[in-house]
Amino acid sequence: MLNSSLDNREQERRLFLSRMTAAFIGIFLLLAILVTRLFFLQVLENERHEAQSEKNRLEVLPIPPIRGLIYDRNGELLARNQPSYTLSIVAERADDIETLVREVSQLITLTDEHKERFFQRLSNYRRPFEPIPLKLKLSEEEIAIMAANRVFLEGVQVEAELIRQYPFDDAFAHVLGYVGRINEQELRDMKDQGRYAGTRFIGKQGVERQYENALLGQPGFQRVETNARGRILRVIEKEAPEPGANLHLYLDRQLQEKAVELLGNRRGSVVAIEPETGGILAMVSQPGFDPNLYVSGFPSSLYNELRDSGENPFLNRAIRGQYPAASTIKPFIGLAGVDQGFVTWDYSIRDYGWYQLPTDDRIYNDWKRGGHGRVNMTTAVAESCDVYFYELAYKMKLEAIHNILDQFGFGKVTTADVYNASAGINPSREWKKDRHGFSWYAGDTINLSIGQGYFLATPMQVAIATAVMANRGEWVTPRLLMHSNNEALLETIPEPPPDVHLNNDRNWDRMHNAMQEVVQSNRGTARGSGYDAPYDFAGKSGTAQVIAIERDEDGEPVEDVPDRFKDHAWFLSFAPLENPKIAIAVLVENGGGGSGVAAPIARALMDDYLLREDRR
Amino acid sequence: MRFTEYVRQLPDSGMGRRTSLWVRIHIDPFLLLALLGVCIGGLFVLYSASSGDWGAVQRQMVRFGVGFLAMIVVAQLDPRLFQQWGGAVFALGVALLVAVLVTGTDAKGAQRWLTIPGVVRFQPSEIMKLAVPVMLAWYLSRYGVPPRHRHLAVSLFLLLIPVALIVRQPDLGTSLLIAASGIFVIFLAGLSWKLIVSFAMLAVSMLPLMWIFVMHDYQKQRVLTLFDPSSDPLGAGWNIIQSMTAIGSGGLQGKGFMQGTQSQLDFLPESHTDFIIAVLGEEFGFVGAAVLLAAYALIVLRGMLIAVRGRDNFCRLLAGSLTLTFFIYVFVNVGMVSGILPVVGVPLPLVSYGGTSIVTLLTSFGILMSISTHPRT
Numbered sequence: 001m002l003n004s005s006l007d008n009r010e011q012e013r014r015l016f017l018s019r020m021t022a023a024f025i026g027i028f029l030l031l032a033i034l035v036t037r038l039f040f041l042q043v044l045e046n047e048r049h050e051a052q053s054e055k056n057r058l059e060v061l062p063i064p065p066i067r068g069l070i071y072d073r074n075g076e077l078l079a080r081n082q083p084s085y086t087l088s089i090v091a092e093r094a095d096d097i098e099t100l101v102r103e104v105s106q107l108i109t110l111t112d113e114h115k116e117r118f119f120q121r122l123s124n125y126r127r128p129f130e131p132i133p134l135k136l137k138l139s140e141e142e143i144a145i146m147a148a149n150r151v152f153l154e155g156v157q158v159e160a161e162l163i164r165q166y167p168f169d170d171a172f173a174h175v176l177g178y179v180g181r182i183n184e185q186e187l188r189d190m191k192d193q194g195r196y197a198g199t200r201f202i203g204k205q206g207v208e209r210q211y212e213n214a215l216l217g218q219p220g221f222q223r224v225e226t227n228a229r230g231r232i233l234r235v236i237e238k239e240a241p242e243p244g245a246n247l248h249l250y251l252d253r254q255l256q257e258k259a260v261e262l263l264g265n266r267r268g269s270v271v272a273i274e275p276e277t278g279g280i281l282a283m284v285s286q287p288g289f290d291p292n293l294y295v296s297g298f299p300s301s302l303y304n305e306l307r308d309s310g311e312n313p314f315l316n317r318a319i320r321g322q323y324p325a326a327s328t329i330k331p332f333i334g335l336a337g338v339d340q341g342f343v344t345w346d347y348s349i350r351d352y353g354w355y356q357l358p359t360d361d362r363i364y365n366d367w368k369r370g371g372h373g374r375v376n377m378t379t380a381v382a383e384s385c386d387v388y389f390y391e392l393a394y395k396m397k398l399e400a401i402h403n404i405l406d407q408f409g410f411g412k413v414t415t416a417d418v419y420n421a422s423a424g425i426n427p428s429r430e431w432k433k434d435r436h437g438f439s440w441y442a443g444d445t446i447n448l449s450i451g452q453g454y455f456l457a458t459p460m461q462v463a464i465a466t467a468v469m470a471n472r473g474e475w476v477t478p479r480l481l482m483h484s485n486n487e488a489l490l491e492t493i494p495e496p497p498p499d500v501h502l503n504n505d506r507n508w509d510r511m512h513n514a515m516q517e518v519v520q521s522n523r524g525t526a527r528g529s530g531y532d533a534p535y536d537f538a539g540k541s542g543t544a545q546v547i548a549i550e551r552d553e554d555g556e557p558v559e560d561v562p563d564r565f566k567d568h569a570w571f572l573s574f575a576p577l578e579n580p581k582i583a584i585a586v587l588v589e590n591g592g593g594g595s596g597v598a599a600p601i602a603r604a605l606m607d608d609y610l611l612r613e614d615r616r
Numbered sequence: 617m618r619f620t621e622y623v624r625q626l627p628d629s630g631m632g633r634r635t636s637l638w639v640r641i642h643i644d645p646f647l648l649l650a651l652l653g654v655c656i657g658g659l660f661v662l663y664s665a666s667s668g669d670w671g672a673v674q675r676q677m678v679r680f681g682v683g684f685l686a687m688i689v690v691a692q693l694d695p696r697l698f699q700q701w702g703g704a705v706f707a708l709g710v711a712l713l714v715a716v717l718v719t720g721t722d723a724k725g726a727q728r729w730l731t732i733p734g735v736v737r738f739q740p741s742e743i744m745k746l747a748v749p750v751m752l753a754w755y756l757s758r759y760g761v762p763p764r765h766r767h768l769a770v771s772l773f774l775l776l777i778p779v780a781l782i783v784r785q786p787d788l789g790t791s792l793l794i795a796a797s798g799i800f801v802i803f804l805a806g807l808s809w810k811l812i813v814s815f816a817m818l819a820v821s822m823l824p825l826m827w828i829f830v831m832h833d834y835q836k837q838r839v840l841t842l843f844d845p846s847s848d849p850l851g852a853g854w855n856i857i858q859s860m861t862a863i864g865s866g867g868l869q870g871k872g873f874m875q876g877t878q879s880q881l882d883f884l885p886e887s888h889t890d891f892i893i894a895v896l897g898e899e900f901g902f903v904g905a906a907v908l909l910a911a912y913a914l915i916v917l918r919g920m921l922i923a924v925r926g927r928d929n930f931c932r933l934l935a936g937s938l939t940l941t942f943f944i945y946v947f948v949n950v951g952m953v954s955g956i957l958p959v960v961g962v963p964l965p966l967v968s969y970g971g972t973s974i975v976t977l978l979t980s981f982g983i984l985m986s987i988s989t990h991p992r993t
Contacts, residue, residue, distance in 0.1 A: 012761050015806045016932050020924055023804070023940055030947050031913060035906060037954045041864040042902040049864025053898075056861065057877045227881040 058236065059226045062197030065217030066162060068244030070176060070207060072253040073279070073482055078172055079208070081162035085138040087146060088131035091122060094155030101134070104156060107149055108142045110135060117297065124184050131157060133200075136296055164201060164208075164295050168253070170288035171260045174316040175251065175280075175480070177206020177419065178291035195219060204294065206316075207247065207480060210419040214486050217244035245486030250279025250479065258608045259284040262601045268569075268588035269317035271463035272605060275580045278467070278476030278496070280418070281609070283460070285317040319421040319460045323587060325451040326542030326594070327384045328462055328570045329405065331469065333392065333449060334377055335511045336404035339502045342395045345510055348376040355390040357442055364390050364446055367543070378510070382517035382524045384541060386450050393449030398440055401448055402428050407500045408465040409475075410457055415464070416479040416493045424461050427454035451542060463585035466572045469515075470538075470580035472508040473500035512538050512577055519573070519599070526571065529599035535610055536577035539602065541594035542570030566590040571598030575606045582609050642691040642989040644922070650915045651966065651981060655680050657908065658892075658967030664874045665888040665895040666969070672888065676969055683978030690982030694990050695931050698983065702750035706774075709747045712740035713781040728785050741790045742972045744778045746980055748794050749937040752801040757929035762806030771802060788835055789960035793948070797941040804936045805929075839958040855891070858883050860955045863897035863905075870901030888969045890961060893953045908967075909950070916943045922988040931987045938980045945977075 041049065070079035087104070094100045101115060118134045138146070138158065146158045164179045166172060179201040186202055187193070196202070197219050203212035220241030225234040252272075259270040263286040272282040289306060293299070306313050315321060337343050353371030355364040366372065366386040372379070380388035393401060405411065411426025425431070427448065429440040447453030464478050475496035481489060502508065515538030517523070519530025525541045547565050569591030574583040584602045591597035638645050659673055666672040716730045716739075728739050752771050759767045775798035782791035803812065827836065841853045862878035865871070874880065876898035879887045887895050897905045919939030926932035942965060949964040951957035963970055965977050 008760075012929055013932075015761060016804060016926075016929075016936070017924060019804045019806065020920055020936060023800075023936070024920060027913075027916060027940070027943055030943075031909065033956070034909060034947065034950050034954070037951075037956055038863065038897065038902055038905050038909075041860060041954060042866055042897060042905070043868055045864050046867045049861050050867065052861045053865035053878050053883075056858075056883050057881055225877075225881070227883075233881070 057225055059224055059232075061222050061224055061232075063220035063222060063238075063241045064161075064198035065219050065241035066243040067164065067179070067201070068211075068215040068217065068484075069246045070215075071246065071248045072251045072256075073249065073281075074253065075248070076253045077167060078249070078251070078253065079176055080165050080167065082165045083160050084136065084163040085143050086133050086159050086161055087135040087138055087142070088133045088157055088159060089118070090131050090155050090157065092155075097122065100153060100155060103153060104134065107145050108135070108138075113299065131159065136163075161200070166291045168257065169290045169292065171257050171284070172251075173288040173291045174285040174318060175206055175256075175283040176291065177208040177210075178204055178294040179208050180204045180294045181297070201295070206419055207249065207417075210417050211245070211247055211481070211489070214245040214484070214489055215247070218242035245484045245489060247484050247489075248482045250274060250277065250281060250482045251283070252281045252609070254612075255605060255609050256282045256284060259601070259605055260286065260288070262604055263588070266588050266591060267311060267317070268586070268591065268598075269321060269459040270584065270586050270601065270605065271318050271459045272582055272584045272609070273463050273467040273478060275467040275470040275574065275583050276476070277482075278416075278478045279482060280415075280478060280480050281582060282605070283318045283418075283480075285315070285321070287311050287313040289313045316420075317459065317587065317589070319415075319418055319458050321587070321589075322422055322424050322456040322458055323568050323570075323589075324453075324544040325410075325455060325457040325462055326544040326568070326570055327386075327450055328540050328542035328572050328585075328594075329410075329451040329455070329457075329465075330384065330389055330449075331381055331511055331515055331540055332404055332408050332465060333389065333396070333401055334381055334514070335469075335502070335507060336400060337392045337396055338377060338510070339504060339507045340396075340400060342400070343377060343392055345377050348374050349388055349391060350374050351385055351387040353387070355387045355446070357394065357446065359442060362443060364443075378514040378517060379523065381511070381514040381540070382521055384518075384525050389449040390446050393445050394442070396445075398427075398429060398445045398448070401445065402426060404500075405455075407497070408468055409497060410455075410461055410465065412497075414475075414478060414497055415460065416477045417481055418460065418478075421460060422458055424458055425454055425456040452545060459585045459587045462570070462572050462587075463583055466574050466585060467580075467583035468500060469511070470574035470583050472505070473502065475499050515540055515573075516577060519603075526595040526599040529571075529595070529603040533575075533603070533607075535575055535606075537573055537575030537606060538577055539571060539573035539599060541599055542572075543592070543594045544568040544570060546590065563590050566592055569594040569597040571595070571602045573599075573602045573606065575610060582606060639989045642985060643688065644691075644918070644985045644988050647915065647918050647922075647981060647985060647988075650911060650918065651978070654908070654911050654915070654966045657911070658964075660873070661892055661896045661899075661967060662888055662969055664876070664899055665879055665892050667880060668874065672969060676974075679970075679974045680978075683975045686975055687978040687982035687985065690979050691985035691989065693986055695927075695934070695983075695987050698750050698934065698986075699754050699930055702747065702754045705743065706747040706751040706778075709740060709743040710777055710781065712743065713778060716740050717781065717784055728787055728790075739790075739972055741778075741782050741785070741787060741794070742976045744782070744794050745790075745797065745941075745976050746983070748775065748778055749797045749801050749934055749941070750983075752798050753930050753933035753937065756801060756805040757933055761929055761933075762808065763802070768802065768807065768811075771798070775799070775802075783830070786832060786835075787961070788831075789948070789962045792960065793941060793944060793962065796944050797937050800937040800940045801933050804923075804933050804940075835958075838960070842955070842958045855885050855959060856955050858885065859891050859894040859953045862894040863954055866898040866901045866904075868902050870897070870899045870904055873899055875899060890949065890959075890963055890968060891953050892968050893950055893964050896967075897954075909946075912943070912946045912965075916940075916946075919984055922984050926987055927990070927992045935984050935987045938984060942977070942980070 067081055069077060072078055089100060091097060114135050118132060121132050143158060150156065166176065181200055182196060182202045190196060195216065203209040203215060218241060220239045222235050223237040224232045225236060226232055255272060259282050263270065263284065268286055270282055270284040274281055338345060351366060351371035351373060353366045353369055371387060372383050372385045375385045375388050405426045411424055413421045413423050415421050432438060432440050444453055448455050468475055477493055477496040479493055516536060519526045519537060519539045526539055545567055569588040571586045571594050574580045584605055586598040586601045588597045659676060662676055663673050712730060730738060730740050751774060755771055756763050756767065779791045779795045782794060841856060858878060862876065862884050865878065876895060878884045878898050879895040884891055884894055896908060916939055919935065923932050923935035923939055926935050945962060945965045948957060948962045952959050963973050966974060
């Protein structure tokens with residue numbers, strides 16, 4: 001009994017022992033798997049995991065550079081940077097965007113437009129982990145509210161950033177342009193996205209666009225240690241950003257504002273150039289707009305209203321507005337006519353108020369019914385006699401006219417750094433054939449001689465030609481940039497076109513005198529504007545027809561015409577006659593007669609510029 | 617052979633021979649030393665894992681105190697008492713599991729806690745970690761080993777009740793561990809290899825059905841992320857990617873105490889509970905992790921020795937099952953943190969921060985000590 005019981009127990013013990021042996025082998029194998037796994041992770045794959053853990057821990061954050069400042073010629077700030085607080089959301093860090101935005105809207109006021117823009121940006125192409133702005137320009141109170149609640153709103157951040165600010169609002173909108181948020185297209189087209197790391201704005205128009213590369217600067221970087229929630233714990237390494245270049249422009253703040261004031265609420269443009277340097281003193285296009293709205297985001301209602309107003313405030317008339325230059329081109333054609341021997345200064349005709357080509361029946365009227373009587377070159381310029389120039393044009397033919405206009409910069413872009421300038425049209429036979437498919441007719445040349453027909457010019461081109469005229473044919477590249485702390489920028493200014501050479505240099509003086517007669521003789525078209533001027537100056541008026549209107553003997557319309565069909569008023573001038581300091585072109589859209597509307601503006605600007613205390 | 621066996625048993629049988637001090641106070645010094653080593657080392661890792669939270673370490677020390685006290689008390693009891701009370705505790709445990717499903721406190725979408733207001737809040741499944749092996753060891757040893765088919769069927773049924781109740785909570789990790797503890801008893805009792813192979817094949821063929829009908833979405837997600845953590849790097853895959861990075865970046869010698877960037881900068885989730893081995897691996901490297909595994913291996917070996925020396929079938933089955941289950945804890949936890957097993961909520965025994973499991977584990981070592989120090993009378 002005892003034996004069998006012992007036997008039985010012994011069997012049970014053996015069975016258990018064998019099972020424990022099996023378990024032991026199993027445990028040994030499983031333990032070996034764990035050790036192998038750890039060895040694989042920690043020794044064989046160590047480098048990869050170490051790199052990953054460093055990547056986790058360290059983050060390279062860009063420090064955006066400070067955008068370069070823009071000054072006028074006297075050191076007045078035209079574009080500056082101001083701190084502004086932006087509420088933004090990092091989508092990757094937020095649990096649920098919609099809920100988060102709702103929570104934020106319970107703390108501070110969010111308009112539907114804020115939300116709409118935010119979700120629009122959210123769905124657009126963007127860099128990962130880039131904060132998406134929800135509300136800009138937070139008030140002090142909003143900053144405090146968000147600071148207190150930040151802990152509860154994972155993914156929300158308030159950032160201080162420097163925002164572009166244009167202290168003179170509308171006055172410089174067209175010439176300086178503006179910066180705006182980098183859009184999808186710009187981001188895709190960017191060659192070096194790294195330079196824009198941390199930067200949200202890019203120059204869109206004007207100087208801001210033209211000198212974008214220099215104004216931007218170079219971003220800096222900081223290597224920081226962050227925790228899993230992206231909070232910065234420690235800065236390990238830092239490389240400071242390089243601020244963008246400051247630009248000093250030839251623009252004269254006072255003259256620019258004066259021009260804006262003089263144009264008032266009329267549509268038009270003023271361009272003033274310093275002949276000696278080619279520097280652009282003023283470049284105005286009215287109506288303007290507030291460029292600061294582009295920075296903060298244009299409210300779409302306001303944008304649509306401006307766009308549909310018919311005033312077209314977004315058109316930069318100074319460089320994009322192309323108009324018939326009308327009689328303002330007479331001095332340039334006349335100069336070539338005399339210098340190349342088609343007429344002499346003494347040659348005169350009798351003007352009965354109309355002209356007819358020998359080859360065709362069509363009557364070409366003078367603007368003055370009944371004509372100017374006997375006129376020579378000087379009086380033809382002073383009184384703006386059309387018939388004299390019809391006949392001169394018939395003698396010169398197209399090529400000579402096209403050629404002299406080309407030498408004065410018409411039909412091409414000669415400015416160095418004016419963004420997106422139009423070339424205007426200086427027509428030629430080939431051009432007409434290409435463009436319209438017809439041959440050039442003699443009548444086209446007649447029209448060209450008074451700056452009508454196919455010929456189109458921008459106010460900038462007229463001002464440039466005036467400056468070259470004032471310089472006695474010497475070209476200096478027209479430009480905005482005077483100097484910069486980035487000296488390399490000046491080297492990018494291209495060479496000007498070749499100077500205008502005359503066979504007889506005395507012809508400059510005689511044309512200058514003829515243009516002086518415009519304003520300072522008792523038969524001059526703009527004699528009213530020249531009255532009592534304390535300096536000698538030269539000018540030329542122009543009245544560009546929008547449509548044919550029946551006129552009386554003074555060229556005034558017989559009946560009332562709607563504003564839209566009224567003539568464009570032109571005036572160009574330079575002063576003082578000896579050693580000119582300023583050349584001006586004024587255009588007033590649908591302003592009527594050039595001498596009546598545009599000339600007084602030019603005179604007031606010259607007074608403002610030349611008679612300042614510090615210039616006497 | 618039989619005689620020598622009998623003689624070898626003499627000292628253990630306590631017939632007239634003097635017994636050592638350790639046996640008289642019913643403590644296994646070898647096991648105690650190894651357990652203390654793991655616990656104290658674990659406190660250092662916990663201090664680092666909780667970013668220097670001394671309070672957490674103190675609370676953990678209190679649990680160790682309670683656990684070791686329970687261990688010592690249980691060690692004093694004669695194994696016969698477990699045999700006698702096992703059935704009652706098992707029945708009580710099942711009743712509490714039912715109660716949990718009815719009234720349990722919700723935590724993270726699972727009902728695991730039972731609260732007696734103002735008195736205590738605990739997980740009844742912890743009781744079953746001990747009650748199931750005791751119950752099955754008692755049942756199977758009662759009818760002799762190897763078990764007959766009838767007794768096998770009954771013991772499988774007894775096992776299925778608590779496992780099914782815990783799966784319902786749902787707490788897949790715990791239910792699998794409890795199932796394992798029961799299966800170990802049956803295995804050690806001498807289940808024939810033929811049946812083991814057939815059960816294994818049946819289990820494998822059941823997997824697709826489990827996948828479709830039993831497993832919750834989050835459980836499936838955990839399994840899927842095991843195979844491709846990068847499929848959801850910020851969601852379910854985050855834990856496993858970060859823990860593998862933590863362990864892997866530790867290298868051979870580790871980054872140093874409190875120097876682990878993954879754990880100190882919060883990249884590692886659950887760093888002081890289930891994923892604490894990743895902190896150890898990051899800060900003490902392969903060497904540190906290997907030392908810990910060696911300590912666990914010593915505990916397991918000692919447990920197996922106690923089991924083999926057990927005075928009767930009940931003691932042997934119980935001690936063997938508790939020891940193997942303890943090893944499974946270690947394997948599942950280290951396996952999941954190092955990315956070779958799906959993430960199931962199994963803490964690293966004696967090191968992870970947390971209350972009930974420490975007390976349960978140390979109580980089970982109390983049972984082992986009781987078995988090793990209570991020779992047949």
